[in-house]
Amino acid sequence: MTLVITGGPLFDGIRFYAQGSVLIENGRVSEIRHDLATAGETGLPGHIIDTRGDLIMPGLVDLHSDSLERSIEKRKGVYFDVEFAILNLDRLLASCGITSFFHAISFADNELGLRSPAEAEKCVRQIKAFQDSGQALVRHKVHIRYEVGSEQSFRVIKTLLDQELVDLISIMDHTPGQGQFKSLAEYMEFNLAEYRVSRQEVLERAKNKQENNQRSWEMIAELARTMAAYGIPMLSHDDDTPSKIDLIHAMGIRASEFPVSMAAAQRAVQCGMSVFMGSPNLIRDCSTNGNLKASDAMRQGALTGLVSDYYPESLCQAAFTAAHHLGGLEKGLGMATSGPGGFVNTPDGPGVLAPGGDADLIIVNQDHNWAHVTHAFVRGRRIFRAG
Numbered sequence: 001m002t003l004v005i006t007g008g009p010l011f012d013g014i015r016f017y018a019q020g021s022v023l024i025e026n027g028r029v030s031e032i033r034h035d036l037a038t039a040g041e042t043g044l045p046g047h048i049i050d051t052r053g054d055l056i057m058p059g060l061v062d063l064h065s066d067s068l069e070r071s072i073e074k075r076k077g078v079y080f081d082v083e084f085a086i087l088n089l090d091r092l093l094a095s096c097g098i099t100s101f102f103h104a105i106s107f108a109d110n111e112l113g114l115r116s117p118a119e120a121e122k123c124v125r126q127i128k129a130f131q132d133s134g135q136a137l138v139r140h141k142v143h144i145r146y147e148v149g150s151e152q153s154f155r156v157i158k159t160l161l162d163q164e165l166v167d168l169i170s171i172m173d174h175t176p177g178q179g180q181f182k183s184l185a186e187y188m189e190f191n192l193a194e195y196r197v198s199r200q201e202v203l204e205r206a207k208n209k210q211e212n213n214q215r216s217w218e219m220i221a222e223l224a225r226t227m228a229a230y231g232i233p234m235l236s237h238d239d240d241t242p243s244k245i246d247l248i249h250a251m252g253i254r255a256s257e258f259p260v261s262m263a264a265a266q267r268a269v270q271c272g273m274s275v276f277m278g279s280p281n282l283i284r285d286c287s288t289n290g291n292l293k294a295s296d297a298m299r300q301g302a303l304t305g306l307v308s309d310y311y312p313e314s315l316c317q318a319a320f321t322a323a324h325h326l327g328g329l330e331k332g333l334g335m336a337t338s339g340p341g342g343f344v345n346t347p348d349g350p351g352v353l354a355p356g357g358d359a360d361l362i363i364v365n366q367d368h369n370w371a372h373v374t375h376a377f378v379r380g381r382r383i384f385r386a387g
Contacts, residue, residue, distance in 0.1 A: 002046030013338040013352030027379035059099025059360035064307040094384040097362040097373035100350040108147035137383040143168040149216035172237035242267035260291040265302040278309035279318030305339030
């Protein structure tokens with residue numbers, strides 16, 4: 001049975017066409033046409049979906065989202081079952097047009113709640129179990145965020161790697177005086193607001209991070225060598241200076257996500273690295289912490305792609321907002337499809353529509369102020385339909 005999706009413009013992940021059609025057989029793209037087609041033209045029995053002028057494009061690829069943490073802990077200290085949270089987030093992602101989703105799971109030894117090694121490991125295992133359960137609508141992947149210097153987490157992550165439960169790893173360094181926390185005062189303010197700890201505990205944590213910095217980076221170098229052996233790409237989080245970029249680049253880390261300065265973002269590009277920033281930043285046109293704006297990085301040619309960060313609903317609209325900043329749909333839509341999809345380079349080829357590739361695609365309506373997804377498909381199976 002052939003499925004024909006036609007009736008509107010087409011973006012295949014690389015090029016935009018004023019009209020196009022996608023023919024799907026057995027979950028794979030059998031043909032891409034740059035005109036309007038009917039099922040009868042294929043010579044095979046089939047079903048046709050007329051988009052009536054709506055855009056046909058690849059499913060969105062989201063490399064970094066903290067949404068599972070927020071789905072489990074809806075209010076501070078109020079927890080829901082992990083499987084229940086994944087199930088409901090899965091349905092939300094389908095409606096957002098995100099067909100490949102990387103759950104960013106944080107591992108940090110001294111943190112409480114979901115980011116402790118035991119709870120983080122539990123989340124990783126339940127994500128993979130859900131993906132294999134037959135319930136998943138979208139593709140669920142694991143992106144481990146490793147806090148520099150976390151000895152216990154380091155051992156847990158190596159076990160997860162050996163068991164092939166990891167798809168991406170990023171490093172994050174919350175040592176005060178650099179990165180996201182430019183001062184001890186900022187580090188103190190964040191920790192007191194986020195966790196139920198005393199000022200003395202925060203000070204002791206900061207002192208420990210600063211005193212063990214050399215050992216921490218030796219562990220990062222070891223982790224980078226391990227990742228290279230597994231062929232899994234690594235990213236670095238909240239990079240602030242060109243020298244930090246040079247350090248991680250020398251270790252084989254291939255991307256900078258959420259760089260906090262233009263100098264860091266530009267240096268990453270000069271080193272041939274990818275740069276990813278948050279779609280909420282782009283839509284609001286500001287960083288939550290007053291750091292680099294995604295729109296500025298984009299206009300300077302220092303941005304490879306967008307991630308939803310903490311708000312999956314924002315990623316589809318951000319692609320069109322990016323098109324406005326860049327002056328064309330090809331570059332803008334690529335920020336949420338082939339840009340991130342090309343970084344992971346997995347066998348399912350996310351972010352592009354090409355003959356022989358998996359039929360992960362969406363249909364998007366742009367008639368009103370905000371773009372929205374009307375249909376989503378994974379492997380040619382419809383997983384969402386609006387209305």
